[in-house]
Amino acid sequence: MGAPKQKWTSEEESALKAGIAKHGAGKWRTILKDSEFSHVLRHRSNVDLKDKWRNMNVTVNAAGTRDRAKTSIVKKPRSAPKHEGHSTAIVPVTSDGDDEIAKAIPRVTPSSSKRTLLRLDNIITEAVRSLNEPTGSYKTAIANYIEEQYWTPTDFDHALSAKLNDLTTSGKLIKVNRKYRIAPSSSFSEGRSSKVVLLDDIKRESTREDVVTLTKSQVDAELARMRTMTAEEAAAAAARAVAEAEVIMAEAEAAVREAEAAEADAVAAQAVAEEAMATLKNIRSGKMIIRA
DNA sequence: TTAGGGTTACAG
DNA sequence: CTGTAACCCTAA
Numbered sequence: 572m573g574a575p576k577q578k579w580t581s582e583e584e585s586a587l588k589a590g591i592a593k594h595g596a597g598k599w600r601t602i603l604k605d606s607e608f609s610h611v612l613r614h615r616s617n618v619d620l621k622d623k624w625r626n627m628n629v630t631v632n633a634a635g636t637r638d639r640a641k642t643s644i645v646k647k648p649r650s651a652p653k654h655e656g657h658s659t660a661i662v663p664v665t666s667d668g669d670d671e672i673a674k675a676i677p678r679v680t681p682s683s684s685k686r687t688l689l690r691l692d693n694i695i696t697e698a699v700r701s702l703n704e705p706t707g708s709y710k711t712a713i714a715n716y717i718e719e720q721y722w723t724p725t726d727f728d729h730a731l732s733a734k735l736n737d738l739t740t741s742g743k744l745i746k747v748n749r750k751y752r753i754a755p756s757s758s759f760s761e762g763r764s765s766k767v768v769l770l771d772d773i774k775r776e777s778t779r780e781d782v783v784t785l786t787k788s789q790v791d792a793e794l795a796r797m798r799t800m801t802a803e804e805a806a807a808a809a810a811r812a813v814a815e816a817e818v819i820m821a822e823a824e825a826a827v828r829e830a831e832a833a834e835a836d837a838v839a840a841q842a843v844a845e846e847a848m849a850t851l852k853n854i855r856s857g858k859m860i861i862r863a
Numbered sequence: 864t865t866a867g868g869g870t871t872a873c874a875g
Numbered sequence: 876c877t878g879t880a881a882c883c884c885t886a887a
Binding site: 576577578579618619622623626 | 883
């Protein structure tokens with residue numbers, strides 16, 4: 572009669588996902604102690620978070636393995652793991668790219684049956700919220716914060732500027748003297764009990780325009796998982812990820828073409844996908860990056 | 864504390 | 876009866 576089974580609510584799932592997006596997967600205790608989530612997750616333990624995250628990933632893996640090979644991209648190079656031996660050795664690569672892999676690990680989850688996605692909007696919002704500067708944060712500070720937690724595409728600065736402007740005009744952010752802050756209209760009581768609606772907002776936004784599928788987070792999670800894989804598994808995963816990135820790129824391109832508004836998101840997504848593909852192809856070609 | 868294996872409860 | 880999700884145990 573102790574505990575029948577306490578099923579996870581969508582609020583708890585949202586808090587968990589937000590926590591992972593901020594602190595990274597595996598930092599369960601950190602997420603739990605974060606004042607932003609401790610309220611929602613007060614009945615859960617760090618082990619609960621871990622188990623829930625595992626379950627979510629399992630279901631995603633089981634159900635998400637089918638949305639590949641959509642248009643004409645059907646080539647699946649399944650010929651990587653064969654002659655590894657010593658060709659898959661540790662190669663220093665370009666030195667500056669050795670840290671990109673071990674960063675924040677956002678993830679996608681099927682709350683109901685739809686793919687929730689983290690986009691630049693949400694990342695920016697999170698950045699501003701996390702910086703928590705009373706008078707607002709400069710664009711450089713926001714960019715810096717995002718670069719700390721994620722890796723940035725080539726034309727990230729341009730995309731960020733466009734998106735900041737967009738968020739300001741749409742009322743989600745307030746710009747004062749070149750500083751940005753979260754619009755107060757969206758739920759923010761006193762500094763006491765912090766009610767986090769964050770993910771709810773994200774969800775609503777996502778359902779509105781899910782033209783560009785999640786890119787960075789998805790690939791990032793894949794990369795993070797590769798670190799704990801063997802060479803063969805990593806090669807296979809890289810092959811899959813490359814195929815996926817190609818699909819994403821195609822989608823992003825189509826989005827740019829179709830949306831006359833020329834969403835900065837699509838541009839950013841394309842850049843991200845390109846970057847990811849380059850990285851992944853590097854890995855696939857035998858340049859395994861291993862950090863001690 | 865966390866990751867992973869194993870177990871129990873519940874739904875289909 | 877079977878599959879999934881929450882829960883439990885333990886090594887590292």
